[in-house]
Amino acid sequence: MANEPKTFARKREMQIAEVANGIIDPVLARRAGISTALLGSWDEIAGEEFADCSRPEKIAWPRRDASDEAGGYQAGVLTIACEGARALFLTHAQGELIARINAFFGFPAVRQIRIVQKPVSHAVRHRRPLPPLKGEAARRLEDMMEGIENEALKKAVTRLGTAVLQKKR
Known part of the structure; x- marks a missing residue:
């Protein structure tokens, strides 16, 4: 037993995005009340x-009042920068946007939107579209989408199927 080789548990590999999100998310949550998931999904x-x-x-969350007997959750106000x-x-589409945001969170997180006019950075917005699928992958995707009527x-x-079924480079 004394001469047995030591075995070490392998740590799983992590993507740099996971590490960065683990560092950034607590700061964003504390300072702005939002997460990198919301920022990353904003286009959709x-x-x-x-x-x-x-x-x-x-997102500005209302302060909880100690005398509040319900002590329940209250939705916040989301500030959005817009050009x-x-x-x-x-402003005219904010009802639909609030519904989409709450659907993203899975609960009524936002009750109101506050819009501020300011420039919005376009540095991260330029993504190259993936080339269309060909051959068997294209047929598989078409078969999976059969019956979907909503355009x-x-x-x-x-978009998702193309990204998943695309051959690795």
Whole structure:
């Protein structure tokens, strides 16, 4: 027993994004009340109309009152930065946007949106579209999407399926 070789448990490999999110998320949550998941999913939440001109900045949660007997949860106010005149259009679409945000969180996290007009960085917005699938992969994706009638859902599933079924380089 004394001469047995030691075995070491292997640590699982982590992507740099996991490490960075683990460091950044607590700071974002404390300072702005948001997470990297919300920031990363903003293009899908805001939709094509507002993804390029807006970004979430912070969620202000109401302070809990010690005398509040219910002691329950209260939804917050999401501040969104939006560029120029598009802020007016975002104001008109805020009911739908609140519904999308709450669907993303899975509970009524946001009750109101506050829009501030300011420039929004476009540095991360330029993603190259993936080339379309060919051959067997394209047929598999088509078979999986059979029966989906909603065009927006079909487009999202196509994007996801293309990314998943794409051959690694």
